[in-house]
Amino acid sequence: MHRNRVTSRDVAKMAGVSRTTVSLVLNNVQGIQISPETRQKVIQAAKELGYVPDAMAQALVSRRTKAIGLVLTRTHHHIATDAFLPKIISGLLTTAKQHNIRILIDWVETEHQESAYFELARAKRIDGMILSTPRLDDKAIRALESADIPTVLMGSVVGSTLPFVDVDNVAAAEKAASYLIELGHREIACISNAPPEYTAAPERVQGFRNAMARAGVPVNERLICYADFDPESGYRSMKSLLESGERFTAAFVASDNVAIGAKSALREAGLRIPDDVSLVGFDDIPWARYSDPPLTTIRLPAEALAQQACSLLLNLIQGKGNRENHHIILETELIVRKSCKAIQ
Amino acid sequence: MHRNRVTSRDVAKMAGVSRTTVSLVLNNVQGIQISPETRQKVIQAAKELGYVPDAMAQALVSRRTKAIGLVLTRTHHHIATDAFLPKIISGLLTTAKQHNIRILIDWVETEHQESAYFELARAKRIDGMILSTPRLDDKAIRALESADIPTVLMGSVVGSTLPFVDVDNVAAAEKAASYLIELGHREIACISNAPPEYTAAPERVQGFRNAMARAGVPVNERLICYADFDPESGYRSMKSLLESGERFTAAFVASDNVAIGAKSALREAGLRIPDDVSLVGFDDIPWARYSDPPLTTIRLPAEALAQQACSLLLNLIQGKGNRENHHIILETELIVRKSCKAIQ
DNA sequence: CTTTTCTACTAACACGTGTTACTAAATCGT
DNA sequence: ACGATTTAGTAACACGTGTTAGTAGAAAAG
Numbered sequence: 117m118h119r120n121r122v123t124s125r126d127v128a129k130m131a132g133v134s135r136t137t138v139s140l141v142l143n144n145v146q147g148i149q150i151s152p153e154t155r156q157k158v159i160q161a162a163k164e165l166g167y168v169p170d171a172m173a174q175a176l177v178s179r180r181t182k183a184i185g186l187v188l189t190r191t192h193h194h195i196a197t198d199a200f201l202p203k204i205i206s207g208l209l210t211t212a213k214q215h216n217i218r219i220l221i222d223w224v225e226t227e228h229q230e231s232a233y234f235e236l237a238r239a240k241r242i243d244g245m246i247l248s249t250p251r252l253d254d255k256a257i258r259a260l261e262s263a264d265i266p267t268v269l270m271g272s273v274v275g276s277t278l279p280f281v282d283v284d285n286v287a288a289a290e291k292a293a294s295y296l297i298e299l300g301h302r303e304i305a306c307i308s309n310a311p312p313e314y315t316a317a318p319e320r321v322q323g324f325r326n327a328m329a330r331a332g333v334p335v336n337e338r339l340i341c342y343a344d345f346d347p348e349s350g351y352r353s354m355k356s357l358l359e360s361g362e363r364f365t366a367a368f369v370a371s372d373n374v375a376i377g378a379k380s381a382l383r384e385a386g387l388r389i390p391d392d393v394s395l396v397g398f399d400d401i402p403w404a405r406y407s408d409p410p411l412t413t414i415r416l417p418a419e420a421l422a423q424q425a426c427s428l429l430l431n432l433i434q435g436k437g438n439r440e441n442h443h444i445i446l447e448t449e450l451i452v453r454k455s456c457k458a459i460q
Numbered sequence: 461m462h463r464n465r466v467t468s469r470d471v472a473k474m475a476g477v478s479r480t481t482v483s484l485v486l487n488n489v490q491g492i493q494i495s496p497e498t499r500q501k502v503i504q505a506a507k508e509l510g511y512v513p514d515a516m517a518q519a520l521v522s523r524r525t526k527a528i529g530l531v532l533t534r535t536h537h538h539i540a541t542d543a544f545l546p547k548i549i550s551g552l553l554t555t556a557k558q559h560n561i562r563i564l565i566d567w568v569e570t571e572h573q574e575s576a577y578f579e580l581a582r583a584k585r586i587d588g589m590i591l592s593t594p595r596l597d598d599k600a601i602r603a604l605e606s607a608d609i610p611t612v613l614m615g616s617v618v619g620s621t622l623p624f625v626d627v628d629n630v631a632a633a634e635k636a637a638s639y640l641i642e643l644g645h646r647e648i649a650c651i652s653n654a655p656p657e658y659t660a661a662p663e664r665v666q667g668f669r670n671a672m673a674r675a676g677v678p679v680n681e682r683l684i685c686y687a688d689f690d691p692e693s694g695y696r697s698m699k700s701l702l703e704s705g706e707r708f709t710a711a712f713v714a715s716d717n718v719a720i721g722a723k724s725a726l727r728e729a730g731l732r733i734p735d736d737v738s739l740v741g742f743d744d745i746p747w748a749r750y751s752d753p754p755l756t757t758i759r760l761p762a763e764a765l766a767q768q769a770c771s772l773l774l775n776l777i778q779g780k781g782n783r784e785n786h787h788i789i790l791e792t793e794l795i796v797r798k799s800c801k802a803i804q
Numbered sequence: 805c806t807t808t809t810c811t812a813c814t815a816a817c818a819c820g821t822g823t824t825a826c827t828a829a830a831t832c833g834t
Numbered sequence: 835a836c837g838a839t840t841t842a843g844t845a846a847c848a849c850g851t852g853t854t855a856g857t858a859g860a861a862a863a864g
Contacts, residue, residue, distance in 0.1 A: 121850095122582075123849095123850060123851085124850070124851070125850080133813080133814090134813070134814045134815080135814090135850095135851085136813080136814055136815080136816095136852090136853080137812090137813065137814075139851070139852060139853080140813090140852095140853090143852080145852095145853090148812090148813095149810085149811055149812055149813085150811095150812065150813075151811085151812065151813090154812080154813085166578070166582065168578070168579050168582035168583050169583065169850080169851070170520070170583065170584055170849085170850050170851070171583040171584060171585040172516050172519040172520045172525060172584060172585070172849085172850080172851090173520050173819090173849070173850035173851040173852090174850080174851055174852075175516040175819095175851095176514070176516045176517050176520055176818095176819050176820070176821090176849090176850080176851075176852095177818070177819050177850085177851050177852050177853085178819090178851085178852065179819080181516060183564065183585075188553075192550055192553075192554060193550075195546055195549065195550040195553065196546050196547045196550035196551075196763060197546065197746045198546045199543070199546075199746075201545065201546045201549065202539055202540050202541065202542045202543070202545045202546065203540045205539065205545065205549075205565060206536055206537075206539040206540035207540075209532075209536075209539065209565065209567045210536060213567060218564055218565075218566060218585065219564065219565045219566075220527065220562050220563065220564050220565075221549060221553065221562075221563045221564075221565055222562060222563075223553045223557060234510070234512070235512050238466075238510065238512035239512050239513065239514065239515040240514055240515060240516060241515040241516070241527075241562065346746065347746055347747065347750045351750065373746075376746075376747055376750045377750050379750070379752070380750035380751075380752070380754075383752055402541045402543075402690065402691050402717075402720075403691065403720055403747060406691045406695065406720045406721050406723070406724040407724075408723070408724070408727050408752055410724075419540060465820095467819095467820060467821085468820070468821070469820080477843075477844090478843070478844050478845080479820095479821085479844090480822090480823080480843075480844060480845080480846095481842085481843060481844075483821070483822060483823080484822095484823090484843090487822080489822095489823090492842090492843090493840085493841055493842055493843085494841095494842065494843075495841085495842065495843090498842080498843085513820080513821070514819085514820050514821070516819085516820080516821090517819070517820035517821040517822090517849090518820080518821055518822080519821095519849095520819090520820080520821075520822095520848095520849050520850070520851090521820085521821050521822050521823085521848070521849050522821085522822065522849090523849080805864105806863100806864085807862100807863080807864075808861105808862080808863070808864090809860105809861080809862070809863085810859105810860085810861070810862085811858105811859085811860075811861085812857105812858095812859090812860100813856105813857085813858090813859105814855105814856085814857080814858100815854105815855090815856080815857095816853105816854090816855090816856100817852105817853085817854085817855100818851100818852090818853085818854100819850105819851090819852090820849105821848100821849090822847105822848090822849090823846105823847090823848085824845105824846090824847085824848100825844105825845090825846090825847100826843105826844085826845080826846095827842105827843085827844080827845095828841105828842095828843090828844100829840105829841085829842085829843100830839100830840080830841070830842095831838100831839080831840070831841085832837105832838080832839070832840085833836105833837095833838080833839090834835100834836095834837100834838105
């Protein structure tokens with residue numbers, strides 16, 4: 117059929133009313149009087165023609181696109197190996213669906229950050245955006261604070277006034293390290309999840325330090341290192357730790373995805389978990405409980421995080437609440453499995 | 461600033477020209493004459509005001525939203541545990557970025573499929589869509605064939621005329637099974653990646669059967685079962701296989717994600733890989749090479765698949781090529797690691 | 805019977821852009 | 835010097851919707 121675009125005008129013509137009436141009926145506008153039979157005629161015509169309002173036209177006139185952006189700022193490779201992304205998307209999708217909102221994924225290359233955020237905002241393709249895993253040195257974030265587009269961070273940035281949703285990384289890491297210390301370990305390695313520019317990384321190291329300090333255990337600085345999100349980096353980090361000759365009986369690896377590689381390096385060195393080295397992870401990705409041995413880890417409520425971020429953003433968009441002091445912190449939980457052993 | 465919306469009219473006013481001229485200059489329309497100094501004035505004004513054209517208005521008038529949809533049809537839980545999604549998204553993102561196209565993720569609940577696809581198409585929020593992991597019994601797919609929206613499937617559906625991008629699942633599975641047979645195994649279990657409604661699942665089983673038939677090895681039907689995407693289902697499948705009492709010296713698990721759970725079940729039963737049971741996976745997710753032992757698997761070029769799907773869709777949108785007979789099949793590769801052992 | 809109120813609608817504008825048809829001035833050819 | 839062509843630009847329409855202001859007719863009030 118050549119006449120494949122059905123507009124509200126077609127519906128109006130078929131129902132024998134004006135286009136305005138069609139709009140009023142289909143949007144169920146309150147406080148206006150339309151006779152029941154006219155109402156019925158319009159609904160019938162719309163159904164018969166298979167009328168679906170043009171989203172772009174609606175967006176243009178209402179200044180609402182009914183879409184929010186999930187903005188990824190990491191490299192191609194890091195996105196591809198991110199074991200966490202599916203949960204984020206799943207969480208976002210459920211909350212967004214409830215409000216009849218779509219999700220637009222966008223990828224901002226690090227070099228063009230400043231302009232890219234703004235183009236996205238100015239083009240008004242989305243009503244608001246969620247920034248995932250922000251970096252401390254991300255200058256564009258400062259700029260966004262004064263911009264006019266609602267923004268929620270997943271993961272906090274110190275000193276930023278933007279709303280965020282996060283876990284208490286320091287407390288969570290402290291929980292993990294304390295567990296190892298309670299088991300009698302004193303020589304503990306710490307491999308953080310990412311380079312220090314990503315805020316969660318130094319926070320988790322800080323949590324590790326706090327636990328050590330609180331227990332009066334000296335920290336060996338040479339046992340602290342920073343991985344880079346993926347298993348490969350975990351493998352390299354653990355390998356260089358082993359080659360350094362420093363002794364350790366346990367390791368806190370602040371990301372399960374990184375732990376996948378770290379475990380592999382330990383195995384290659386002939387070390388067994390938990391007999392030779394105890395291991396605690398972070399995140400509780402699906403793999404963790406099926407790992408050999410099942411990995412003791414900190415459960416990060418990824419989907420809930422995403423859902424909260426989405427709800428918060430939707431509130432911001434609707435203008436509910438002031439845009440400052442919107443900080444949501446979710447609870448973490450230590451999941452004890454079989455990768456740790458007490459020192460006798 | 462209260463006057464935060466910059467339109468082309470503002471640019472026109474500042475440059476002292478008409479709105480038409482602004483449009484002509486900024487879109488670099490060929491075959492029209494504008495003096496260099498006017499051109500410069502417009503560009504200068506646009507930059508000074510930080511003008512970014514309104515995407516919705518552009519979409520409305522051009523009938524192009526510059527966005528494509530990635531439509532997920534699986535359950536909440538399956539999306540959250542899909543170890544494959546990040547690669548798909550990464551691949552889509554790279555190709556889309558090159559063409560300055562955005563990606564809209566949408567989630568269609570199985571009950572509302574028929575209407576949901578159409579609303580998406582009719583609302584014209586996207587220029588085309590990519591359907592991931594289609595089901596054989598998806599009636600809506602038939603309907604889409606006669607619809608007016610460009611659609612590409614990731615994974616084929618037998619009997620559908622829609623363009624698709626896929627690997628040769630039969631041949632790939634055959635490769636995996638043949639490898640096990642060449643190592644001397646004759647009692648081989650087969651755990652497919654998903655329920656039979658998902659096209660890839662029976663195809664991979666068929667490949668397994670072909671290999672067995674070609675080598676003249678009888679197939680034990682009780683050693684064939686279907687998992688459900690996630691590690692949990694792999695664990696259950698392997699467990700019931702072990703409890704059935706049927707003997708097998710090797711297993712072909714048609715999904716690495718499922719293999720994560722299957723391995724866990726084997727371990728619990730006190731069976732060692734590869735000494736007691738040889739294992740071949742499918743997909744080559746990042747975990748596979750760091751697994752213990754490193755998993756021999758079929759590499760599925762997920763990112764390339766996504767990129768091809770994206771390119772194909774963009775061609776379709778631009779009207780290049782007829783919409784039938786667009787079938788792209790990518791190559792798979794057997795990656796031999798350490799999870800298999802020859803039978804003496 | 806006239807005026808007011810209510811009912812059931814509709815005409816017209818706004819959103820911000822791309823594009824076609826048109827025009828006034830300048831240049832050119834002879 | 836005068837029509838023909840080129841140059842440089844503009845006015846006006848279209849895209850499809852939401853919404854405000856307004857109106858004809860009927861009912862109610864005085």
